[in-house]
Amino acid sequence: MTLEIRNVTKSFRGKHAVDRVSLRLEGPCICGLLGRNGAGKTTLMNLISGKTIPTEGEIFLDGEPVRENDRALEKIFSMGEVNYFPLGMKVCEVFTNLGRIYPNFDRDYAEQLSKKFELDTLQKNDKLSTGYATILKLVAALSSGAEVLLLDEPVLGLDANCRDLFYRELMENYAEHPRLILFSTHLIEEAAKLIERAVIIRAGQVLLDESIDTLLGCAYSVSGPAGAADAYAEGKEILGADSLGGLKTVYLRGTPEKPFPAGLELGQMSLQKLFIELTNH
Amino acid sequence: MPNPFAEEKPIFLQIAERLEDAVLTGAFPEESRLPSTTEIAAAYRINPATALKGVSLLVEEGVAYKQRGIGMFVSKGARSLIEEKRRRAFFEDFVLPMTAEAKKLGLSEQETVSMIERGYGK
Numbered sequence: 471m472t473l474e475i476r477n478v479t480k481s482f483r484g485k486h487a488v489d490r491v492s493l494r495l496e497g498p499c500i501c502g503l504l505g506r507n508g509a510g511k512t513t514l515m516n517l518i519s520g521k522t523i524p525t526e527g528e529i530f531l532d533g534e535p536v537r538e539n540d541r542a543l544e545k546i547f548s549m550g551e552v553n554y555f556p557l558g559m560k561v562c563e564v565f566t567n568l569g570r571i572y573p574n575f576d577r578d579y580a581e582q583l584s585k586k587f588e589l590d591t592l593q594k595n596d597k598l599s600t601g602y603a604t605i606l607k608l609v610a611a612l613s614s615g616a617e618v619l620l621l622d623e624p625v626l627g628l629d630a631n632c633r634d635l636f637y638r639e640l641m642e643n644y645a646e647h648p649r650l651i652l653f654s655t656h657l658i659e660e661a662a663k664l665i666e667r668a669v670i671i672r673a674g675q676v677l678l679d680e681s682i683d684t685l686l687g688c689a690y691s692v693s694g695p696a697g698a699a700d701a702y703a704e705g706k707e708i709l710g711a712d713s714l715g716g717l718k719t720v721y722l723r724g725t726p727e728k729p730f731p732a733g734l735e736l737g738q739m740s741l742q743k744l745f746i747e748l749t750n751h
Numbered sequence: 752m753p754n755p756f757a758e759e760k761p762i763f764l765q766i767a768e769r770l771e772d773a774v775l776t777g778a779f780p781e782e783s784r785l786p787s788t789t790e791i792a793a794a795y796r797i798n799p800a801t802a803l804k805g806v807s808l809l810v811e812e813g814v815a816y817k818q819r820g821i822g823m824f825v826s827k828g829a830r831s832l833i834e835e836k837r838r839r840a841f842f843e844d845f846v847l848p849m850t851a852e853a854k855k856l857g858l859s860e861q862e863t864v865s866m867i868e869r870g871y872g873k
Contacts, residue, residue, distance in 0.1 A: 500798060637796040645789035645799035663762055663797045683761075 471497045471532055471545070471617050471650055473518065478527035480513055487513040489674035490527075495667075497617070497650030502665035504658060506749050510674040511654040512550060515622045518652070519548035531618065544572060547616035549607040549624060553596065561591040561598075561606055565613075574615025583609045586635060600627040608636055612643050619651045625660075633657075637664060658742040668741065672749055682741065689744050690726055693719035694734040702727075702734060710747035721747050762797055766805030771814065771833045774825055781830065785815055785823040812836070 473495045480488040488510045505511045516522040529536050536542040555564050569575045587605045625633045655661045670678040696718040707723040773779045791802040809815040814829045853863045
């Protein structure tokens with residue numbers, strides 16, 4: 471399946487939350503949507519799921535516009551911070567409801583996941599604690615059977631055990647049912663091994679859209695005595711630097727010189743470090 | 752001084768190495784089925800495409816083979832293949848970094864060799 475965002479802008483009171491974004495996401499793929507607070511991640515997700523109408527531009531799923539198109543929208547499951555389940559409805563009733571909306575909803579799988587996460591299915595959904603409210607949304611997303619999953623901060627408020635269990639279930643689920651998953655998170659280090667592509671947005675615009683391999687392959691770090699590190703970095707595209715006394719690490723774009731000068735240490739940048747350096751300014 | 756911000760090798764290489772280690776220790780005997788990419792992805796919390804890349808590397812090296820519709824299996828003779836490959840890499844992976852460190856510390860060749868002997872319990 472192909473999700474295409476064509477020149478989409480969303481303005482709130484004259485301010486562009488999403489600014490002329492064009493993206494073509496092809497599944498199966500787990501794509502990380504990364505950006506700092508207020509970069510426009512949630513707005514972009516809401517535009518894709520039809521919760522928000524674009525000020526300009528249009529979004530297509532397999533060539534069909536998603537706007538006011540139930541057939542396209544039932545292929546998309548979106549989970550975010552806001553709870554859309556009716557107040558007072560028990561977890562098990564939420565499952566029954568989801569089965570009516572999503573034709574491929576897997577009830578047995580939802581029950582199995584609830585057991586694994588120790589989610590009480592007889593509890594009312596609006597009486598769940600923050601963590602369990604998130605777990606319910608995760609269980610709903612994983613068992614929805616939708617071809618496109620939009621996971622906006624899916625591990626918000628979850629303890630380390632639940633996050634780990636979620637990552638495990640997500641990988642198993644995705645390996646068995648490959649689909650398009652758009653995953654936004656601030657916990658980049660944890661997500662780095664799960665995603666195969668990263669879209670980095672800043673101030674409502676796409677800053678970068680690359681496969682993880684390409685992204686990590688086009689940046690590196692050099693450390694050593696400050697003078698030598700600076701001399702090496704001269705004339706190269708510098709992303710940032712860290713100093714510790716006379717020791718300096720410079721982050722650079724491109725590929726290392728060959729042969730690499732002695733006395734300096736070559737390192738790979740992690741996705742999180744790269745993200746920080748790219749979005750610091 | 753090691754770079755505190757350095758990352759390790761690509762994940763698919765680490766996965767291939769872990770699977771090879773399991774073959775070497777006998778945890779995955781020759782002619783037994785290797786875990787599926789789904790199992791590997793779930794166990795290590797990595798993207799299934801990365802898991803597949805790791806397993807494909809083993810196939811390329813002749814350590815594993817694919818049996819259609821069933822899965823991946825450990826090749827006959829896989830252990831000696833891995834041992835041979837690691838022996839070839841031993842000099843670059845272990846001896847060269849050790850001599851480089853020894854030189855940095857001003858250890859003489861004799862001192863280094865005697866430490867190696869000590870490692871052997873002599």
